[in-house]
Amino acid sequence: MATASLVLTDDSTLSKLDRALLRLERAFALISGLAVFGLMVLAVVSVTGRNAFQNPLPGYVDWIEQAMPLIAFMGISWVMREGGHIRMDIVVGQLKGRALYLTELITTLAVLILMVLLVWGSWAHFQRSFDFAAPMWSRDSSMDIALPIWPAKLMAPLAFGVLVARLLLQVWAYGRAVVTGQAIAVPLIADAATQARMEAEQLED
Amino acid sequence: MEPIDIGLWVTGGLLVMVVLGMRVAFAAGLAGLIGLIWIFWARKDFAMDDFGWALTVATKTAGQVPHSKVSSQALSLIPTFILIGYLAYYAGLTKAMFEAAKRWIAWVPGGLAVSTVFATAGFAAVSGASVATSAVFARIAIPEMLKIGYNKQFAAGVVAAGGTLASLIPPSAILVIYAIIVEQDVGKLLLAGFIPGLFSAFVYAALIIGMALTIKGFGPPVTGFTWRERFASLPPALPIVFVVVTIICFVYNPFGGDAWGTPTEGGAIGAFVVFLMALYRGMRWPQLKDALLETAKLSVMIFTIIWGVLIYVRFLGFAELPAAFSDWITSLTMDPMLILICILLAYAVLGMFMDAIGMLLLTLPVVYPAVMALNGGADVAAADSTFGMSGPMCAIWFGILVVKMAEFCLITPPIGLNCFVVAGVRDDLSVQDVFKGVTPFFIADGVTIALLVAFPWIVLWLPSLA
Amino acid sequence: EEWNVSLWGSPRAFTAHVEKIAELVDEKTGGEFTLNISYGGLSNNRENLDGISIGAFEMAQFCAGYHRDKNPSITVLELPFLGVSSLEQEVELSMAVYQHPATVADLARWNATLLMPSPLPQYNIAGVGDAPAALTDFEGLSVRATGGIGAAMETVGAVPTSMSASEVRQAMDSGVVKAVAFAPHAHMSFGTIENATWWTENLNPGTVNCPVVVNTDALDGLSDDHREALLGSVDEALDHYIANYNGATMEAWGPALEERGITRVSFSDDEIAAFKEAAAAPAAAAWIEQNSAAGLPAQELYDMVTGMIADGS
Ligand code: NA
Ligand code: NA
Numbered sequence: 001m002a003t004a005s006l007v008l009t010d011d012s013t014l015s016k017l018d019r020a021l022l023r024l025e026r027a028f029a030l031i032s033g034l035a036v037f038g039l040m041v042l043a044v045v046s047v048t049g050r051n052a053f054q055n056p057l058p059g060y061v062d063w064i065e066q067a068m069p070l071i072a073f074m075g076i077s078w079v080m081r082e083g084g085h086i087r088m089d090i091v092v093g094q095l096k097g098r099a100l101y102l103t104e105l106i107t108t109l110a111v112l113i114l115m116v117l118l119v120w121g122s123w124a125h126f127q128r129s130f131d132f133a134a135p136m137w138s139r140d141s142s143m144d145i146a147l148p149i150w151p152a153k154l155m156a157p158l159a160f161g162v163l164v165a166r167l168l169l170q171v172w173a174y175g176r177a178v179v180t181g182q183a184i185a186v187p188l189i190a191d192a193a194t195q196a197r198m199e200a201e202q203l204e205d
Numbered sequence: 206m207e208p209i210d211i212g213l214w215v216t217g218g219l220l221v222m223v224v225l226g227m228r229v230a231f232a233a234g235l236a237g238l239i240g241l242i243w244i245f246w247a248r249k250d251f252a253m254d255d256f257g258w259a260l261t262v263a264t265k266t267a268g269q270v271p272h273s274k275v276s277s278q279a280l281s282l283i284p285t286f287i288l289i290g291y292l293a294y295y296a297g298l299t300k301a302m303f304e305a306a307k308r309w310i311a312w313v314p315g316g317l318a319v320s321t322v323f324a325t326a327g328f329a330a331v332s333g334a335s336v337a338t339s340a341v342f343a344r345i346a347i348p349e350m351l352k353i354g355y356n357k358q359f360a361a362g363v364v365a366a367g368g369t370l371a372s373l374i375p376p377s378a379i380l381v382i383y384a385i386i387v388e389q390d391v392g393k394l395l396l397a398g399f400i401p402g403l404f405s406a407f408v409y410a411a412l413i414i415g416m417a418l419t420i421k422g423f424g425p426p427v428t429g430f431t432w433r434e435r436f437a438s439l440p441p442a443l444p445i446v447f448v449v450v451t452i453i454c455f456v457y458n459p460f461g462g463d464a465w466g467t468p469t470e471g472g473a474i475g476a477f478v479v480f481l482m483a484l485y486r487g488m489r490w491p492q493l494k495d496a497l498l499e500t501a502k503l504s505v506m507i508f509t510i511i512w513g514v515l516i517y518v519r520f521l522g523f524a525e526l527p528a529a530f531s532d533w534i535t536s537l538t539m540d541p542m543l544i545l546i547c548i549l550l551a552y553a554v555l556g557m558f559m560d561a562i563g564m565l566l567l568t569l570p571v572v573y574p575a576v577m578a579l580n581g582g583a584d585v586a587a588a589d590s591t592f593g594m595s596g597p598m599c600a601i602w603f604g605i606l607v608v609k610m611a612e613f614c615l616i617t618p619p620i621g622l623n624c625f626v627v628a629g630v631r632d633d634l635s636v637q638d639v640f641k642g643v644t645p646f647f648i649a650d651g652v653t654i655a656l657l658v659a660f661p662w663i664v665l666w667l668p669s670l671a
Numbered sequence: 672e673e674w675n676v677s678l679w680g681s682p683r684a685f686t687a688h689v690e691k692i693a694e695l696v697d698e699k700t701g702g703e704f705t706l707n708i709s710y711g712g713l714s715n716n717r718e719n720l721d722g723i724s725i726g727a728f729e730m731a732q733f734c735a736g737y738h739r740d741k742n743p744s745i746t747v748l749e750l751p752f753l754g755v756s757s758l759e760q761e762v763e764l765s766m767a768v769y770q771h772p773a774t775v776a777d778l779a780r781w782n783a784t785l786l787m788p789s790p791l792p793q794y795n796i797a798g799v800g801d802a803p804a805a806l807t808d809f810e811g812l813s814v815r816a817t818g819g820i821g822a823a824m825e826t827v828g829a830v831p832t833s834m835s836a837s838e839v840r841q842a843m844d845s846g847v848v849k850a851v852a853f854a855p856h857a858h859m860s861f862g863t864i865e866n867a868t869w870w871t872e873n874l875n876p877g878t879v880n881c882p883v884v885v886n887t888d889a890l891d892g893l894s895d896d897h898r899e900a901l902l903g904s905v906d907e908a909l910d911h912y913i914a915n916y917n918g919a920t921m922e923a924w925g926p927a928l929e930e931r932g933i934t935r936v937s938f939s940d941d942e943i944a945a946f947k948e949a950a951a952a953p954a955a956a957a958w959i960e961q962n963s964a965a966g967l968p969a970q971e972l973y974d975m976v977t978g979m980i981a982d983g984s
Contacts, residue, residue: 026498032505033497036284040480043285043473047466050847054811054830061833065276071284072275072508075501084506084629085228086560088619089636092226107227114235121268128721134740135965139780141740143717144817144833148740156272245727258726265725273715388861391841463846522712523675570711574681 006083006188014173018185021166022081028162029075035067042067059145066142069152073159077166083187098178104186105174112167115160122156129153208244212524215240219517229560229620230506230513237517238267244523270519271512279385280511282378282472283334283562284504289476290337291496293328296483298448299341301441302327307349308438311427315417317353318363318424319410321346325367326406329374331448331479333381333472335561335615336503339368339623343630355424361634362616362642365623366409366649369612372561373402376452376475379561379608381468386569389600391468393668397601401609401664405653412649448478503626507562514563521567534575541579541591548572549610549654556614560622564611576603598665605664606657613650616643672704672897674889675728677713684856684920685789686710688912689732689883692787695904696897704897706730720884724781729889732789734881736818743962744768744777745785747972748880750958751823752951754980755878758913761790764976765880771975773968783884787905790913791854792921793875794820798850799843802869802934806942815839816852820876823950824852839863854878855924856916864927869934873943876950 009015042063050056057063079085092103129140130150138148170186177183219236223229241263249255293299306324311317325342332338342364350360372379375395384391417423455471466474488496537544556564577583580599581590592599615623624639657663676693678686686708693706714722719731720741735745748761748768755761765788768774778785796814803809810828814821821831832848840862842848851863858864890898928935938946955973962969 029498029501029505030494032501033494036288036500036504037497039281039285040288040473040476043466043470044477047470047474050813050830050832051465054813056813056830056832058831059833061278064278064281068276068281069272071281071501071504072512073271073505075505076509079502079505079509080228082502084502085230085509086506086620086622086625087226087228088223089226090619091224093635093637103226107222107225110222110227110235111231114231114238117238117264118234118268118271121264121266122271123268124265124725125269125272125721128724133966135961138740140738143737144821146739146818149738152276153272156268160271262726266722266727269714269718269721273718390844390862392845465847467842467845467847519713522709525709525712 008184010184014185017169025078025081029078032071032074035070039067062142062144062147066147066152069155073155076159077163080163080166097181101174101177101183105178108167108170108174112171115164115167119157119160119164122160126150126153126157208524209526209529211240211243212521212526230509233517234513237520238263240520241266267516270516274512274515275508278469279382282381282469283507284500285472285476286333286378287337287503288500289479290332290334290341291499292479292483293331294341295488295492295496296479296486298445299328299345303345305438305442308430308435313414314426315413315423316426317350318413321363322367322406322409326370326374329371331445331475332371333376333378335368335372335612336622336626338371339365340626340630343627347631350424353424358638358642361627361639362646365616365627365639365643366646368623369615370402370406372608372612373398373405375399376472379611382562383565383604383608387573387600394601394604397605397664397668400667401605401657404663408649408653412645444482448475451475451478510560510563514567518567544579552610557617561611561615594661601668602661602664609654674706674730675713676706676708676730677719677722677728678708678732679711679716681710684916687915688908691911692904692908695907696900699900700897704900720781723783723884723886726886729886732881732883734879736879742777743965743967744774745880747976749819749877751819751877751954752947758790758916762788762909764979767979771972782887784887784890786883786885787909789881791878793878794852794854795871795874796850796852797858797863797867797870799866799868800849802936806946812850813848814850814852815848819954820852822954823876826950827946856920859927864931864933867933869936870928872935872937
């Protein structure tokens with residue numbers, strides 16, 4: 001039931017890199033999904049422990065807070081690859097061909113600038129919570145049972161780093177599309193995709 | 206340049222980026238980051254040597270936001286409720302709800318669309334996330350409506366609008382988030398959403414019947430189900446009742462004695478029960494993997510918007526815009542009811558550009574105290590209050606109004622998450638198609654909101670019994 | 672000159688000293704040096720030290736218990752059953768700890784200098800159901816208590832349960848927890864007293880320590896006049912804070928209990944002593960061991976604090 005991807009592929013290096021990165025991205029997204037499942041199991045353990053054994057899970061809230069970055073960040077690059085992050089396509093929907101690819105190139109560059117800075121910023125946030133000299137390398141801990149927070153904080157620069165790689169690839173792909181007029185390895189907006197599929201179907205006839 | 210001027214310029218820039226088609230989450234994050242750089246640099250009078258310092262401080266300030274804001278127990282409800290939606294799809298619960306609604310209701314004019322509305326309302330009793338409800342019904346209800354000749358855009362619109370019922374009818378992630386932001390009783394708020402949710406469903410149904418009676422070539426009613434067939438459709442939908450009872454036991458325990466857990470735990474346990482049902486109905490790893498990936502996708506979309514918007518909100522904090530707004534509201538000399546209506550209208554406008562949760566996180570810290578002050582304060586008695594209700598009741602009433610507005614924003618262009626999700630599920634539908642199809646429901650929502658404002662007892666009757 | 676100050680929540684007894692110091696500094700410098708206070712706009716409460724370290728704002732408040740590993744030295748003041756009996760004493764102890772070289776070095780990692788504490792009275796437990804008459808009645812009682820106080824409650828057989836503060840009231844109303852440990856003002860603002868039937872008057876298991884810090888570079892960068900205006904206002908700001916807390920908040924507390932018919936539970940000296948013995952000594956030993964391993968003169972800090980209390984300072 002996963003939605004069909006609107007990304008065209010071919011034999012170029014670009015497309016090969018796209019699919020290689022996609023494998024990593026899907027693995028990350030699956031980690032995110034498994035973390036949601038883990039959240040559910042955690043609640044079952046906590047509730048059963050408290051009601052049946054008078055023994056609630058210590059630090060239940062702390063563990064949830066640790067799991068949330070996994071859920072919130074790990075799939076970010078995969079969603080970008082599939083074109084899932086929401087946007088308003090009233091203007092870009094009217095554009096076609098090179099004008100469209102040029103606009104996409106510009107907005108993708110803007111996202112790239114943001115994400116490079118956020119890798120830096122979130123890494124600095126991680127670094128402040130991390131200390132090689134400290135027990136468990138921890139310089140920041142959770143409120144109830146004092147779990148080290150650095151692993152959770154590390155998830156942000158890690159996932160954002162993969163997204164930066166994806167954005168670099170997309171900048172390349174849109175740049176190439178501006179030159180060649182052919183967009184591969186980037187998500188196409190719905191109308192363009194339908195058009196492409198219709199063309200493919202005509203070829204089959 | 207004053208910080209407030211910087212705030213207005215950056216906000217304008219954000220709108221331009223969004224219109225140009227930059228993904229909203231990142232446009233908000235970039236606007237916030239640029240704003241922060243600007244504000245810090247302005248402190249050093251834009252000296253060339255100090256740009257590096259401003260860039261560093263701004264980037265490190267923004268870099269805290271993603272981890273800091275998503276690491277919240279309250280927000281953990283969002284992925285949990287989305288997971289319920291997808292697991293219920295594999296457990297056959299969605300299909301069963303829709304089938305039962307079809308056999309019992311589809312004989313009325315516009316029958317299949319009305320059935321869809323009531324099926325989403327029934328499903329809302331286990332689902333706490335609007336987007337997930339729309340996503341699963343897009344797979345089930347739209348094909349059936351298309352089969353008997355419904356307009357494609359309208360069919361998509363029904364599903365997008367019906368999904369919003371999931372956030373009023375308990376359980377609801379967004380109601381819990383509201384309760385946590387404003388520190389009010391979660392249980393009473395959830396209870397308060399029930400009647401307005403059903404009420405919305407009836408208004409939607411009335412609208413559809415009205416359209417079916419006046420528009421030529423509207424989808425035909427579906428008749429000919431025997432009573433035997435009707436009753437046969439009920440048992441497969443029964444597990445829904447079981448899940449509902451489980452969740453209710455967590456929040457209230459109607460059998461007397463202690464509740465089994467907190468509402469956040471209740472959501473997770475509900476998901477677990479549906480998971481067991483799905484296993485029983487033959488879900489295996491490939492389907493579970495799909496459900497987990499779909500859950501991850503929707504969750505990531507929503508969380509990216511949340512932290513993106515909150516970087517922008519952090520910048521607004523440094524620009525002192527919220528304080529300026531609060532002072533302005535409380536200094537107004539208009540009729541308080543008029544002010545309240547203006548606030549709701551402002552939500553409608555804001556909601557065009559923002560998702561529901563981002564909007565609540567952005568506005569409530571400023572707007573909620575202002576509304577409570579309008580009513581006469583947090584501890585005011587009903588007799589002394591402006592709106593004729595006590596402080597805690599006003600908190601509940603305003604919560605339901607705001608959540609209904611937030612749900613309205615899920616279907617309004619240009620940024621209406623439910624419409625994006627429906628379009629994402631169905632390749633043959635563009636986002637514009639869904640927005641066109643959902644337009645009639647703006648009228649229905651307008652009517653509902655007006656009635657909830659005019660007759661607060663629709664909201665307050667049930668929680669006042671508890 | 673303008674400093675940004677990052678607090679959270681809303682103006683309340685807990686922030687009265689910061690509001691006061693802003694007023695005093697403004698007055699003393701004729702408006703040349705102002706403190707611009709923001710409630711939650713500049714940072715999350717758990718990231719206030721990060722913001723100070725980055726230089727995003729110049730002054731902030733935080734609680735040591737939010738993140739023990741960020742500020743291990745101050746957490747000595749959060750150990751259970753220290754036996755602190757007044758806000759004045761809490762201030763005196765805090766200031767002594769804040770000026771200890773190990774604490775100064777600890778906070779220097781965040782480019783932060785400790786300015787003053789926000790003294791809170793001892794936490795106590797409000798609950799529903801039968802009021803505990805003796806400590807043995809805590810056996811099996813589910814109580815929302817975090818950190819050191821939770822650990823202390825565990826020693827008498829209570830079941831510490833963790834949830835966010837905003838879910839506490841619903842959890843207590845619905846019976847998920849039977850009791851909650853908070854300072855009096857928090858019992859009032861989170862509504863735990865609305866359904867509670869009893870409150871432990873003298874259990875006094877401990878409290879949290881919430882200092883106000885300034886960015887060290889910003890402090891060093893102040894002109895002598897401005898720095899003197901700031902540092903010279905600390906005592907007056909704290910006097911104002913204590914007068915306000917003992918006055919307004921504690922005056923509201925007694926009537927709030929009576930209005931709702933909440934029973935005050937008082938334990939005998941023997942029982943408190945037994946609780947203390949069971950909980951305090953192991954917690955202190957664990958704290959000292961853990962923080963010595965982290966390179967802190969933990970024994971010295973602990974001895975200083977307990978010594979001052981023994982001297983009745
Ligand atoms: Na619901
Ligand atoms: Na919208």
